[in-house]
Amino acid sequence: MGRVLWHVTMSVDGFIAGPDHDMDWVFERPAAPEASTDVVPRVGAILCGRHTYDVGQRDVGKGSGEAFEGEWSGPEFVLTTHPPAEADSGAAGSAGSAGSAGARTFLSGDIGAAVSTAMAAAGDGDLLVLGADVALQCLEAGLVDELLVDLAPLLLGDGVRLYGGPGRERVDLELVEATGTVLRYRVLKA
Incomplete structure (x- = not known):
């Protein structure tokens, strides 16, 4: 059985989206090479929310329009209370192709049920969770x-934090792997 992985790109100041949930900055630089070599081969399915799906649809012209620039293909699940009009009615509906071997399915309901559905589709692979x-x-x-x-070399100053806000509980983490322990950046002047 695979694992549930939350893979996220974050600015140095801790934001995973800019003001108004802007994600353009994520597409302005190539993905970290570790994602392609370490993460992508283990992914059996992807689960995201409607906003992440909408960003991906909006930004199709900025890349291949496929997960990991076409380096991955498989089942993709979108958890939403408002599936797009082209999706079949009901709790799950196909919304076309997401690569040569994958389909995008829209789910509604409980997060636990959505993860169970996506994990079943992932088989022995990992479930990659995207979106805040x-x-x-x-x-x-x-x-x-x-x-x-994936730490992006920029300061956004405002937006959606990786984790925080009123009522959030502490979550302890154990370091599994680090490709660097010291980050050294030059400030680029306009």
Whole structure:
């Protein structure tokens, strides 16, 4: 059985989305090479929320329009209370292809049921969770096994924090792997 991985890109000042949930900055640089070599081969399925799905649809022209720029293909699940009009009615509906071997399915309901459905589709692979809302639901439900943070070399100043806000409980983490312990950045002048 695979693991539930929350993979996220974060600015140095701790934001995973800019003001108004802006994600353009994520597409302005290539993904960390570790994602391609270490994470992608183990992914059996992807689970995200509607906002992450919408960002991906909006930004199709900025890349291949596929997960990991087409390096991965498999089942993708979108947890939402409002599936797009082109999706079949009901709790789960197919919304077309997400790569040569994958389909995108829209789910509604409980985060635990969504993770169970996606894990079943992942087989022996890992379930990759993307997007702030769904990932936080998974974390708060005790469903996340590992957190993978891709640190982007910029300061956003405002936006959606990786984790924080009123009522959030402390979550202890154990370091599994680090490709660097000291980050040294040069400030780029405009």
